[in-house]
Structure formats: structure tokens, C-alpha cells
Amino acid sequence: MNIKSICCIGAGYVGGPTMAVIAQKNPDIKVTVVDLNAQRIADWNHTDLKKLPIYEPGLDEVVAEARGRNLFFSTEVDKAIDAAELIFISVNTPTKNYGAGKGMAADLKYVELCARQIAKVATSDKIVVEKSTLPVKTAEAIQNILDHTGNGVDFQILSNPEFLAEGTAMRDLAVPDRVLIGGDSSSSKGQQAIQALVDIYSSWVPKENILTTNVWSSELSKLTANAFLAQRVSSINALSELCEATGADVQEVAKAIGMDSRIGPKFLQASVGFGGSCFQKDILNLVYIAKSLGLDEVADYWHHVILMNNHQRDRFAKNIIKTLYSTVNGKTIAFLGWAFKKDTNDTRESAAIYVADLLMDEQATIKVFDPKVTATQMQADLNYLNTRPEDENATYLKTERDPYAALEGAHALAVLTEWDEFKTYDWQRIYNKMQKPAFVFDGRNVLDRAALETIGFIYKGIGS
Ligand code: NAD
Ligand code: UDX
Numbered sequence: 370m371n372i373k374s375i376c377c378i379g380a381g382y383v384g385g386p387t388m389a390v391i392a393q394k395n396p397d398i399k400v401t402v403v404d405l406n407a408q409r410i411a412d413w414n415h416t417d418l419k420k421l422p423i424y425e426p427g428l429d430e431v432v433a434e435a436r437g438r439n440l441f442f443s444t445e446v447d448k449a450i451d452a453a454e455l456i457f458i459s460v461n462t463p464t465k466n467y468g469a470g471k472g473m474a475a476d477l478k479y480v481e482l483c484a485r486q487i488a489k490v491a492t493s494d495k496i497v498v499e500k501s502t503l504p505v506k507t508a509e510a511i512q513n514i515l516d517h518t519g520n521g522v523d524f525q526i527l528s529n530p531e532f533l534a535e536g537t538a539m540r541d542l543a544v545p546d547r548v549l550i551g552g553d554s555s556s557s558k559g560q561q562a563i564q565a566l567v568d569i570y571s572s573w574v575p576k577e578n579i580l581t582t583n584v585w586s587s588e589l590s591k592l593t594a595n596a597f598l599a600q601r602v603s604s605i606n607a608l609s610e611l612c613e614a615t616g617a618d619v620q621e622v623a624k625a626i627g628m629d630s631r632i633g634p635k636f637l638q639a640s641v642g643f644g645g646s647c648f649q650k651d652i653l654n655l656v657y658i659a660k661s662l663g664l665d666e667v668a669d670y671w672h673h674v675i676l677m678n679n680h681q682r683d684r685f686a687k688n689i690i691k692t693l694y695s696t697v698n699g700k701t702i703a704f705l706g707w708a709f710k711k712d713t714n715d716t717r718e719s720a721a722i723y724v725a726d727l728l729m730d731e732q733a734t735i736k737v738f739d740p741k742v743t744a745t746q747m748q749a750d751l752n753y754l755n756t757r758p759e760d761e762n763a764t765y766l767k768t769e770r771d772p773y774a775a776l777e778g779a780h781a782l783a784v785l786t787e788w789d790e791f792k793t794y795d796w797q798r799i800y801n802k803m804q805k806p807a808f809v810f811d812g813r814n815v816l817d818r819a820a821l822e823t824i825g826f827i828y829k830g831i832g833s
Contacts, residue, residue, distance in 0.1 A: 370565040372398055372496075376453035378483050380404035380413055380442060382538075382646070382715060383500060383531045384459035385423055389431045390542040392440035394573040401441045401449040413442035424714040424741050427539035450490045455565065457529075458483045458511075459500040464650050473657035475504055475650065484511045488519040496562045498527045502651055504658055505589040508551075525562035527552045528584045530591030535645065536712030548579045551587025592655045596671055599648040601636040603677035609639040609832030610684065619832025620814060639832040641724065641785060641812030642681040644709030646717040649675055682720050685783075685831070686727035689810050692829065693781060697733035703779035703803075705772065706786025706813075707739040707747055714741040720812065721785035722750045729757070729765040736767045738775035740788055744768035773802065781808035787815045800824045 377388045380402045392400040404410050412422035414436075418429035432440070443449060450456060460479040465471055480501055487497060497515065499508060508526045515524040528551035533541040548570045553559030563581055570579055582590075605623055612619040619639045627634030643649075652671055659668035690697050709719035716722065725735045729751075737747060751762040769775035772791075776782055776799050784791060792815065800807055809821055811830045821828045 370454070370561050372455050372565050372569060374398065374453045375400045375455050375457065375569075376449040377402045377457040377459050377500070378404075378446065378450075378486075379457075379459035379461070379479075379501070380406070380409050380422075381459065381461065382423055382425075382535060383533065384457070385413060385421075386425055386428055386431075386533065386538045387459070387500065387531060387542060388457070389428065389435060389440060390539070391569060392435040392438075393431050395569060396435075396439055398569070399439050399441070399452075400435075401443055401453070403443050403446045403449045405444070405446070407444050410442050410444050424712075425535065425538045426712055431539065446486065447490045450487055450495075451492060453495065454493075455496040455498060455569075456487060457498045457500045459531075461646075462501045462503060462650070463646075464653055470657050473653045473660075475502075475654045475657075477503070477507065477510075480507065480511070481514065484514040485518060487524075488515045491522050491524075492520055494523040494525075496525045496527060496565060498529045498566060499588070500529055500531055502530060502591050502595075502647065502654075503528075503588055504654055505585050505592070507588060508584045523558060525552070525558055526584065527562055527566055528587035529566060530587060532591070532594060535715050536710055543573070545574060545578060548574050549587050549590060550579065550581045551584040552581065553584065554581070592651050592658075595647050595651040596655055596674065598636055599643055599652055599678070600671075600674045602638075602640065602643045602648075603674045603681075605637045605639045606642065606681045606831075607677050609681075612832040617833075622832075639814065640681075640720070641685045641831065642678045642720040644717070644719040644721075646715065649678070649718055679723075682723045683727065685720070685810065685812055686724045688829065689724075689728065689781060689783060689808075690731055692808060692810075692827075697728055697731045697780075699732065699734075700780040701734045701736055701778060701804075702728055703776045703782040704735055704737040705739075705775075705782060705784045705791050706788055707737050707742045707750075708786045708788075711786055711788045714743075714746075716742055716746055716750050719750070719785070722754065724783065724785065724812075725766060726751065726754055726756055729762070732765070734765055734767065736769055736775045736779060738769050738772040739786065740790060773798065777802045778804060780804045781810060783810040784813050784815060787813040791815065792817070796821060796826075797824055800826060 377384045384402055388400050388402045409422050462475045465474045465476040512526050550566050552563035567579055609619040623637040626632050627637050656668045656672045707721045708716055752759050807826050809826045809828045814830045818828050
């Protein structure tokens with residue numbers, strides 16, 4: 370089957386960049402990305418590429434190449450579904466905040482809405498691809514909805530989870546470690562559907578990096594990959610506390626164990642805690658699935674990855690308070706960084722939000738500088754936590770568009786995101802502007818400790 374027209378429902382952090390690359394690499398296929406959020410679509414269509422709704426290095430160039438040629442962003446969902454032979458579902462699957470499974474299970478309402486809409490609109494056979502991260506066996510539910518509410522056309526369901534990481538999405542998409550496609554290879558239609566998606570990726574991904582499997586294994590592999598990655602971060606973070614208590618240095622420990630080829634050096638960076646829209650959500654989902662199946666030990670095992678992460682964030686905030694003579698009331702703590710990692714404007718589940726919240730409980734003023742996150746977004750993040758009235762959030766959290774202004778008069782500074790530009794700052798100038806003693810709490814271990822101590826800062830990293 371030769372696919373000529375693709376629709377992707379969901380123009381977010383995954384749908385936008387992924388479809389931009391598929392369109393770039395397959396100029397003969399028309400790719401239409403649709404979303405209910407009209408503002409988001411308008412931003413994707415913005416003539417000024419700096420105004421795209423997502424900041425991701427290299428994204429603007431790919432969009433510039435493909436947009437208007439064979440890549441389109443639109444709010445006309447029904448039209449795009451009807452015209453497409455293959456439809457990606459790339460909508461959000463947040464943690465449920467109501468009803469059964471509240472706080473644990475993935476909320477599948479957006480995915481189900483997509484399935485129902487596809488069923489209603491489709492008048493010809495479609496391949497429906499799960500791009501969103503979904504609990505194992507979701508494809509069964511989608512198939513059910515499509516078969517029972519559709520217009521009698523054939524639907525083949527594939528699972529094609531996305532492994533890109535934000536900040537490196539364009540490289541991850543251009544040279545993926547692997548592309549995973551789950552489908553039903555027991556029927557010829559299933560085989561054709563798998564092959565159609567393999568052909569799309571084959572335009573640029575070597576055949577040996579495209580794995581095909583059954584749908585359930587594919588769905589579960591995505592949750593497992595994120596659980597393993599997050600577990601590494603929690604493991605090194607657990608050791609960071611032990612290092613602080615014993616005088617060992619976590620970076621030395623990470624280097625020593627990372628040189629063991631069985632362990633490997635990646636994802637061993639101790640930090641103030643992992644954030645992002647995926648790790649916590651996907652582990653909670655895994656925990657919920659295990660619990661639902663009566664596998665309590667499995668559920669508890671994975672849940673501890675999250676508990677350790679919460680502890681690391683709390684510990685970081687408490688260490689700031691303790692070091693500042695056990696009171697931060699009326700003091701100013703400057704934050705460098707608010708995004709959950711560098712090279713993205715995404716703040717979902719960022720450790721910065723939780724650390725700020727704890728410090729604000731103690732009535733500290735937080736002054737934040739982040740190169741890509743807006744003041745509105747920071748306030749929205751705190752308001753979403755809903756721990757105090759919005760006007761109090763606005764009183765205690767200030768935003769600066771200049772890092773030196775954020776640090777003016779601060780009693781301490783905390784590094785929450787590892788933006789490269791922080792290393793290039795004039796640290797003597799910053800020292801001169803801050804209250805003395807001037808404390809640096811480096812939640813990412815990115816600054817030059819020796820250089821800062823020479824200037825006069827009291828430096829506290831993670832795990833040393
Ligand atoms: P996102 O919130 O950035 O984007 C989702 C978009 O879907 C939103 O713009 C929303 O308006 C739209 N949408 C929701 N329901 C819709 C509907 N019925 N019709 C049309 N549009 C609709 O989310 P995201 O970060 O792109 O994540 C999408 C999925 O991919 C999630 O399941 C996530 O777990 C998974 N994932 C995310 C990442 C990541 O790094 N962000 C990586 C891998 C996988
Ligand atoms: C993650 C997965 O890496 C990706 O494969 C999946 O598709 C989506 O979820 P993402 O959340 O975008 O990607 O970023 P990632 O690089 O995994 O970082 C997640 C969090 O862990 C960040 O807050 C990061 O700062 C933190 N982290 C990562 C550490 O604290 N230490 C590390 O060594 C690595």
C-alpha cells in the first residue's frame with residue numbers, strides 16, 4: 370500500500386516535530402497536522418518561525434522546508450481525517466485527575482474522542498496509528514470503538530510509540546535508535562498496514578533500526594523504556610544523598626560506574642529531580658496497571674522511582690532553607706531556569722515548580738530567569754498546583770527577562786535548568802550584585818564550582 374496522505378491528530382510536542390520530519394523525508398506524501406486548539410495551529414502557521422508554539426533546536430528549519438509544500442497545519446479535523454489513508458493519534462494522555470485511578474491511570478478521554486471522530490467521519494479504509502503513549506491493550510478499545518461505531522470501513526490499528534526527548538527531538542527523529550511498530554501480523558491486512566508504516570520510515574531510517582512486533586509488546590515497551598530511564602535518574606539521585614552524608618562525590622561515582630560497559634554513561638546525571646510530561650505520568654500508569662492486575666510488589670517497586678524523585682525535590686528546597694539559617698521569610702532566592710530541562714520551553718512537571726512552591730510556603734520571594742519560558746507560563750504552573758491563591762503566587766514569584774536583574778540583591782541563587790548560557794555569565798558581576806554570604810545551590814551540577822568558590826560564593830551542588 371502506497372500512502373499518499375497522512376493526518377495527525379494533535380499538534381503538540383510530539384505531533385508537530387514528528388510530522389515535520391515525516392513530511393520533510395517524504396515529499397510525495399501530504400501530511401496534515403490538526404488540532405482543536407486554534408491558537409496552536411495559528412502559531413504553527415506563523416510566518417515568523419521564531420513564533421512556532423514549540424521551541425526545539427532545528428525545528429524551524431525543517432518546518433521552513435516542508436510547510437506549504439507537503440506539510441500543513443489545520444483546525445479542520447474532519448476534512449483531514451477523511452482525506453487521509455493513515456491517521457496518527459498524537460493527543461495528550463495526562464494522568465487522570467478524577468474518578469477511578471485518579472492520580473495514577475492515564476486519562477484516555479482525548480484518545481477515545483479521536484477514535485469516535487475517526488469512526489464517524491471515515492468513509493474509506495484507514496490505518497490508525499497510536500503515537501500517544503498508551504496503557505497496554507488500549508488498541509483493543511480503539512478497535513472496538515472503530516468497528517462498532519464506524520461506517521463499515523476497515524480499520525487497522527498500529528502502535529508506533531514515540532521515543533524522542535525534548536530538546537534533542539530533531540536529532541532523535543532524524544537518527545532514531547529504533548522505530549517501533551506494533552501490529553497484527555496474523556492477517557494480510559494487518560501485514561499490509563505494518564508494511565505501509567515501515568515504508569514511510571524507511572525513507573530515512575535504516576531497515577535494521579525499524580522493529581516490528583505485536584501491538585501489546587509495542588505499547589508496553591514505551592512505558593518500560595520511560596520507567597527504566599527514570600529509574601536511573603532516581604537511582605543516581607538516591608546515591609547523591611548518600612554521597613552528601615559520606616563525603617563521596619556523586620559525579621565521580623557516576624563516572625566510575627558509567628565506564629562499566631554494562632551500565633553505560635548516559636542518564637547518570639544527579640539532579641534536583643526529573644521533570645517533563647512523560648516520566649511521572651508513564652510510571653504512574655505502569656503502577657496502576659500492575660495494581661489493577663493484583664501485582665502489588667511490581668507496583669510498589671516502580672512507585673518508589675517517583676517517591677525518590679519527590680524526595681529529591683523536597684530535599685533540595687529544604688537544604689536551601691536550612692543553609693539560609695533556617696529562615697527564608699522575606700528573602701529573595703533567584704532561580705536560573707524554569708524549564709524541565711535545557712533547550713525546551715516545556716515546563717510540565719519541572720522540578721522548579723515544586724521547589725518554588727516549597728520556598729513560597731516559607732514566604733520567600735522567588736525571582737526567575739529562564740531564556741525560553743514566559744512569565745505567564747510560570748504563573749500558570751504555580752496556579753495549576755493550586756496550593757495558594759493566585760494573587761499570592763503573583764506576589765511571591767517574580768520574573769525577569771535579564772539574568773543579572775534576577776540576581777540583583779538575591780540572598781541565594783538556585784540552578785534549576787542546565788541551560789548552557791548559564792556557564793558563560795560574568796560570575797564576578799553576579800557576586801557583586803548579591804547579598805553576602807552569596808549562596809549557589811546548583812541543582813544540575815553545571816557551574817564551575819572551583820571558579821565560583823574562588824570568587825567567594827558558597828557553593829552547594831547535588832551529591833558532594
Ligand atoms: P501536547 O499536550 O503537547 O499535545 C497534544 C495536542 O493534542 C494538544 O495540542 C491538544 O489540543 C490536542 N488534542 C487533544 N485532543 C484532541 C482532539 N480530540 N482533536 C484534536 N486535537 C486534540 O502533548 P505531547 O507532549 O505532544 O504528547 C502527546 C502524546 O505523546 C502523549 O501521549 C505523550 O505521553 C506522548 N509522548 C510525549 C513525548 C514528549 O516528549 N512530550 C515524548 C514521547 C511520547
Ligand atoms: C523522556 C524520554 O527520554 C523519551 O525517550 C520519551 O520519549 C519522553 O520522555 P524527556 O522527558 O523529553 O524524554 O527528556 P529526558 O531527557 O528524558 O529528561 C527527563 C528528565 O530527567 C529531565 O528533567 C532531565 O533533566 C532529567 N534527567 C535526565 C536527569 O535529571 N538526569 C539525567 O541523567 C538525565
